[in-house]
Amino acid sequence: MSPTITTSSEANGNVSAATARAAASAAATAEATGPQPVTMAKALNTALADAMHADPSVLVFGEDVGQLGGVFRITDGLTATFGEQRCFDTPLAESGIVGMAVGMAINGMRPVIEMQFDAFAYPAFEQIVSHVAKMHNRTKGAVKLPMVIRVPYGGGIGGVEHHCDSSESYYAHTAGLKVFTPATVADGYRMLREAIDSDDPVMFMEPKKLYWSKDQVDLAELRNAHSAAASAGQSSEGRAAVARPGTDATLIAYGPSVPTALAAAEAAALEGRSLEVIDVRTLVPFDDATVSESVRKTGRAVVIAEAHGFASVSSEIVARVQERCFHHLAAPIRRVTGFDIPYPAPKLEKYYLPGVDRILDAVDDLQWEN
């Protein structure tokens, strides 16, 4: 169950239905109580299953999401539990998957579709930009598109080319889309449920290098908390989190870069520097208030993202912080991002990805007085 690309034999759909069913029923019955070590993949899978239980109009489809359960197993067991009409494989055609989802959303469904990999979502770009993002506006709100497009994204998994792109900036740049990206296991569950509940279309960017990361999580409690929050009309949308409080500088990160930022803060603490880490969580809408509040307090900031820095979400964050916090800044805001190069081959990716040292170098550069 490692995050491989589709060349594995399992990816050919050879898993028997019986095996899939057994796995699903085992998953359904074996949910332990109390905090347990849970992977991001399991949290996402549970969120999908819970949403499908809660609402018969929630449908899951994409490439290999049926019997196989997805190349990352995020849809594992859904076909067995809910039937082939609720979770199914489509022909290989990303534009077709998104376009059909648009039609289904027009006609009363809540499709949650999977793009197999970041770079394989590009054939769907026209549908996403010209229809998913614009339908509500074009029809003056007469047509809502409550749909979620799940995109496993980012590198750090030793993947070959076309399997490691950070494509979030394309979507964040497109007016009419909401863009979520969880960094913790609990947020994986919570934010996917909220994305499915949303009446606006959501690009749900899943950091694939975090799929197998584990946190101590109580899924039953998360489920109850979601129900309570949903009935109270609360959601994470537009709400960044302070992932680690600090006083000297702010690290602003999202998705796959959050654990890296936390590791950098940990290392900085050993050197006597207190870094606050902000997990942006929803790129669109962006939580200016939480981010600005932190930077005004610390007076220094570094923005961290895997994606190329040029014309990106990270450049947008720098611009927004600069506009709002100029008089509180003791130093220019720094960025630690991927280089402006096509995503490198597996043996070179460690030079490309923002790492703890590069982040600490940037922090050192923030014009400290002593």
Added chain:
Amino acid sequence: MTISADHTAHPDTTGQAPAEDALSEAAKKFGITAEDYMLPARHQIEMVDPDGRLKPEGEQGTEPGHEYPLPGDEELLAAYEQLVVGRRVNDQNSALVRQGRMAVYPSSHGQEACQVAAALCLSQGDWMFPTYRDAVAVMTRGVDPVQVMTIFRGDWHGGFDPLQHKVGIQCTPLTTQLLHAVGVAHAAKLRGEDTVVLAMCGDGATSEGDFHEALNFAAVFHLPVIFFVQNNKYAISVPLAHQSVAPSLAHKAVGYGMAGERVDGNDVVALLAVLDRAVKLAREGSGPLLVEANTYRMQAHTNADDDTRYRQNSEVAEWRAKDPVNRMRTYLTDRGLLDDDGEARIREKAEAVATQLRDGLSEDVPVEPQELFRHVFEKTTPQLKEQSALLADELARDAAASQNPASQEAAK
């Protein structure tokens, strides 16, 4: 098997009949092979010739399994009325563009038979997904003409509620709407509804990737979608020969495992016969169909286009002789279904619609700048609230300045 509140269906009981079984079922119904069912008949289906005479049965292009009964008189009269209205709408809109009342109008002059038949073959609960050129089809479906023209008047991207009319917003990115048609049909099928969806595109658009994806999805999921291609011979300036060298566009159907048919696109009788049967077959569960209508774009692509740069006047003149409106008038008059009174009543109706368009489009509709922000999301964002406040402030200052020119001077 439909989606119900019992959403824990066992996978073994939810499988649908494989598409190939249903196809051979359909073929069996007509006593022909599945290939013969999917391949279009050897000739296009045509019933009333350009001179308005009913063709002898042996010359209508029909074959075993591709048989088409003549539509009823009432349906034909209703279609003729819409043809006359459609022609008037096209010419009125082109005039309004020339007068500067509308930004642009892609006219379907010459293609009215296709427009009318596409709308009339559907029932109330069915859906239609039109292109930019299909305004007349949308009006024939019952949408208010002035609302339909909003997209071209330029105060918003669309003027009608797609859900109310079960008509998609007119689509410009070529063939992207075909996939929406597939999705609407798929959702309806999962709920056990017998909705049929008609999805429209042009000949040039059949080269697009979404055309392929939509046909394939519809066939694989066995959905009641009718793909209706108006082959008007040009994609702006590019003739069909540069798009495809398939024997016909209808022949593309067999490659997806669906039935295809060609029809004289200037013969509303044949169009209704073919589309009515397609709707019936789709509703009965025979899967998707592809219908290619052979017609001609009589005018330039839009008012901004100069068609003398890429086609001969003689070619246009040849097609003028095949006009869909005139031949229907002759046919109905000769059959005694239409007299001078009937004709006058229909012309009056067409005039009334033209007046409605003139009145509706000459009105300067005030635009509301704050609408820019109102519809982007169902739940708006703090950023859009800020930007909306910025614009409101700008406008308030402009208004104050224009009310008080002295202060405007002073400000300079």
